[in-house]
Amino acid sequence: MSFRSTLHIDHRFLTHTLLSLLLLSLLPASLHAARGANSGKMEVLPSQKAAPAAVFLDAQGTEADLRRQLRLKTGVTELSADLAQTRFSVAPVSTFGFAPQQGLGLALVSQSPDMLLERTAPAPNAYEIHKLADGSALVVGFVSADLKPQLTPQLRPKNIRLALYSNPSEKAPHIVAVPLSKLAVDQMPHRLDPKNPNSPVVLEMDLQSSSNRQSPHGGQ
Template sequence: MPDRVSQLTRTRPAPCLIASPLLVLTLLNLIPASIAGAQGGKTEVFPVQKAAPATVFIEAPGSETDLRRQLRAKNGVSELSSSTSVIRFSVAPTGSFGFITPNLLGMALITRSPDLSIEQVPPVSNAFEIHKLADGSGMLVGFVEASLKPQLTTSERPKSVRLGLYSNPSEKAPHIVAVPLVKLVVDRMPIRLNPKEPGSAVLFDMDLQSTANRTSSQTGP
């Protein structure tokens, strides 16, 4: 009888020895599936966003030619190649500037057109200047009244600013400024100050949006 009990005692661990390899095999089978799920799982890729460029304001007085030169130097832009007469903003080289007529600019901003046609040489005397910065952002150049400086140069702009942008300088609007295209909201076409003169300076009323949400995936209007 003791021998029989001893034999039964020695044979009981066998199921445990068999179960252990089965457990290991089961775990090994589960691990690759987990890894595959992690590697092949669906991930959402968000579009790359960048901050809209800050408004640039030149306070120093000067002639129109000198003010434009100062602003171009500050924005790091140079003239388009002489071989380029008209080019789309999207394919224009970064770090360059061009010009656009008031009517084409007005239609593009009102319709939120994704691209602009800019020219190397001003097509008209009241053309607006467009800067394409090194990061591809677009800036609209014009002249404003001195009273707008505090609202335009502040780092935090909680509310939108109603802005009157002139194509050319005057006693009323002597300061040159560059505003980010992606922050402009326009609901009307620009108007000539002297309707009888086609080349008269142009006034463009627009809203410069607040800095509360300055990120945008666009590089143009």
């Protein structure tokens, strides 16, 4: 066999070997791509954070004591001294303030819940507002005892008609905190004694089973 023939055969053998190695190097990637295509995996978008459940405090005591117990349960503290007034969206998380009944009513009716909060209650019938650690809002008030079974389940099967009083009474002795994002109202709160500006206030509303608006988190 001539030298030229031997060189031609070696060249063909080398070419064949290189092509085989190239195909082998591509094979794992192809198998991996096929395996991924057949796995049926889908990108899962992060779920929307659920609104907090209502907090019903089954306890007895003075109004000040009940409020103190509820604040411990929801994990909030008083706004700092340098925040005499602030909007909910910029208030620090895990704090509480007070909203005048007219301010809360306007925020709920207009579905623009970024209300003005005050460090101390501007009136005896102001509503207490809790800004939780996740930035969501709870409205504090007092309800009748028969509402407890409907308020305590985290997942309610239907909407609840609710009368939320600013202060306790024989008719509404139990303190509760309800998620603002689940409240729907069609009227402003009204005083029980129209002639007394400091009279306890009642706000009639629907507590819905799901959120109807975004709470203005703005946590700090």
